[in-house]
Amino acid sequence: WGYALLYMGEVQNSLYLRGVNFDGSTRFTTTIMNNGADADKLDKAVDQVSVVAVEGQDPPFGMKIMYRPHNGRLHSQKGMIACTFAHYNLFKPNEGHTGDTLLFFDADNGKFKKTAWAWGTSHSLAQRLIRVEGKYAEMALGDAYPQQIQFHVIDAETGDNVASDKVIPGTIPGNGGGKAMGRLGGLSHFDNGFVATYSRRSGVGGFGGNPVSNDVGELGLVRYNDGLTRLQHETLVKSEIVNTVKSVRLGDHLLVGYALSDRGAGDLYPAASVADDDRMHVMLVDKAGNILQQTVQRGASSISNNDDWEKLSDGRAAWTHVTADGTLSYYWLEVPVNPPMPSFVAAPATPPPTAETPPPTAETPPPVTTPPPTTPPPVTTPPPTTPPPVTTPPPTTPPPVTTPP
Numbered sequence: 001w002g003y004a005l006l007y008m009g010e011v012q013n014s015l016y017l018r019g020v021n022f023d024g025s026t027r028f029t030t031t032i033m034n035n036g037a038d039a040d041k042l043d044k045a046v047d048q049v050s051v052v053a054v055e056g057q058d059p060p061f062g063m064k065i066m067y068r069p070h071n072g073r074l075h076s077q078k079g080m081i082a083c084t085f086a087h088y089n090l091f092k093p094n095e096g097h098t099g100d101t102l103l104f105f106d107a108d109n110g111k112f113k114k115t116a117w118a119w120g121t122s123h124s125l126a127q128r129l130i131r132v133e134g135k136y137a138e139m140a141l142g143d144a145y146p147q148q149i150q151f152h153v154i155d156a157e158t159g160d161n162v163a164s165d166k167v168i169p170g171t172i173p174g175n176g177g178g179k180a181m182g183r184l185g186g187l188s189h190f191d192n193g194f195v196a197t198y199s200r201r202s203g204v205g206g207f208g209g210n211p212v213s214n215d216v217g218e219l220g221l222v223r224y225n226d227g228l229t230r231l232q233h234e235t236l237v238k239s240e241i242v243n244t245v246k247s248v249r250l251g252d253h254l255l256v257g258y259a260l261s262d263r264g265a266g267d268l269y270p271a272a273s274v275a276d277d278d279r280m281h282v283m284l285v286d287k288a289g290n291i292l293q294q295t296v297q298r299g300a301s302s303i304s305n306n307d308d309w310e311k312l313s314d315g316r317a318a319w320t321h322v323t324a325d326g327t328l329s330y331y332w333l334e335v336p337v338n339p340p341m342p343s344f345v346a347a348p349a350t351p352p353p354t355a356e357t358p359p360p361t362a363e364t365p366p367p368v369t370t371p372p373p374t375t376p377p378p379v380t381t382p383p384p385t386t387p388p389p390v391t392t393p394p395p396t397t398p399p400p401v402t403t404p405p
Contacts, residue, residue: 002027004081004107006074013039013067017074017083019110028110032069032103033087039067040088040096051103051115062099062119065090070098071306073129075136078156080113081105082136086124100124100140102152104159116159121150125180128187128196128308131156135226137194141184143174147205147212149184149198153226164228168198168220173205173212179269181205181214186247186309188254190287193223193231197256199242203268219245219258221289234289243270243278248309250317251335253292254285259303274305284336302331 002021009016014034019027033048045065052059072085084102091097099122104113121127121140129138138152146165149172154161172182185197199219206212217240223232236256243261247254259278264271280303284293302321309319318332 001108004074004076006072006083006085008069009034011037013037013069015066015069015072015085015087017081017105017110019107030105030110030112032083032085033066035065035067039065040090041093042090043093049103049112051112051118060115060118062089063101066101067096068098071126072100073127073138073308075129075131076107077131077133079107080156081107081110082116082129082131082154082156084120084127084129084138084140086127086140089119098123100127102138102154102159102161114159116152116154116161117163120152120163121145123174123176123178125178126184128184130187130189132189137187137189139184139187139196141172141180141182141198143178143180144176144207147174147180148172149182149196151196151224151228153194153228162228167196167224167228167230168222169230169233170216171212171214172198172200173203173214174207175205175269176207181269183243183245183270185219185245185256185258188247188249188311190249190252192287193225195221195223195247195254195287195289197221197236197245197247197254199239199245199258201240201242201270205268218242219256221254221256221285223287223289232289236283236285236289236291237295241265244274244303244305246303246309246319248317248319249311250284250333251315252287253336254287255282255309255317255333256285257282257303257309274303278303302329 005018007016015032017030017032021027031047035046042065048066066087066089068088070086074081074083082104084100086098086100088096088098099119101118102116106113121142122145123143124140125143127140135156136154139149141149148165149168150165151167152161152163172180174180181203182198182200188195200214201217202215204211204213218235219237219242221234221236224230241260241262242258244259246257259274259280261278280298281295283291283295285291304321307320309317312318315335316332321329
């Protein structure tokens with residue numbers, strides 16, 4: 001019938017799920033949280049999704065008074081929308097902490113259906129969520145509990161799930177206050193398992209007098225199965241300055257993009273955001289982790305700090321980028337028959353309206369995953385000679401938390 005949006009409202013502490021029909025009309029709007037500007041001073045929640053089975057029952061741990069959402073992802077199948085998001089919870093007056101939650105909503109009317117988890121990674125700095133037939137896979141980067149990337153595989157009907165922070169060997173130290181010595185990359189699925197990418201730098205982090213160390217700086221790849229057993233770990237690039245990582249399935253291969261940045265190279269934690277002088281690189285890797293085409297430098301970066309790279313319905317890899325003047329650019333790569341990697345193709349930001357994709361309005365902005373025109377340009381179309389500069393603002397970092405739960 002259309003698509004769904006996860007978005008923050010005008011009030012800082014509000015988060016909504018909205019269903020939008022193909023004709024642009026609103027199908028439903030579900031309040032996930034809207035506890036007001038002073039939510040951190042409340043005794044009880046004012047307006048948030050109720051997940052309890054019995055009226056008056058206490059909400060699950062981590063969902064007493066939810067406020068200040070800061071990122072999330074959503075997907076749908078089996079008649080339900082799976083939605084994961086990071087937020088603060090007020091455990092008691094003046095004591096808020098951040099973690100992530102995954103809820104299921106009815107895809108037809110937006111009503112709450114079930115909880116996969118109420119409080120997962122803490123503090124959850126970034127999340128990824130992908131859909132596979134009958135299940136979802138999720139990963140989140142923590143700066144405290146754990147100081148690692150936590151992985152989940154979730155049943156798409158029941159919400160039952162398994163979790164592990166041992167898929168990636170070693171640690172990704174954090175400071176318990178919104179910083180980690182690594183970055184989330186992408187999450188994909190092949191017939192030989194799930195494949196995730198990430199970066200981390202070496203050093204000693206930790207908090208509360210408990211040091212946590214990591215001795216490898218890398219752009220890494222890990223492959224694992226439904227039970228979260230690690231099947232393979234590869235270091236694709238040895239480096240201490242990999243700042244931002246993206247990856248997406250491209251045919252039966254994995255397209256990996258990353259930005260190298262000398263900014264903050266001497267600091268313990270990577271510099272936030274992406275800058276104009278960061279160097280964008282791409283490589284093609286097979287599903288077993290073998291590099292098919294070595295890194296190609298693309299000059300100025302078109303990697304967005306927050307948006308994911310997506311696999312379109314025809315197999316192409318696509319992503320968006322916003323320049324300093326507010327121009328939205330839309331990039332894609334054709335599926336390669338054989339390496340070498342195909343050329344980048346720049347497309348108009350807004351495809352011509354069709355019956356399936358109405359023109360955007362202020363009420364219904366188009367999602368990042370809006371399908372491209374039905375007849376894409378041929379792969380021989382030359383790429384733009386100068387990719388647009390990157391001035392993507394840094395991600396919202398939760399205020400430091402001095403007393404972790």
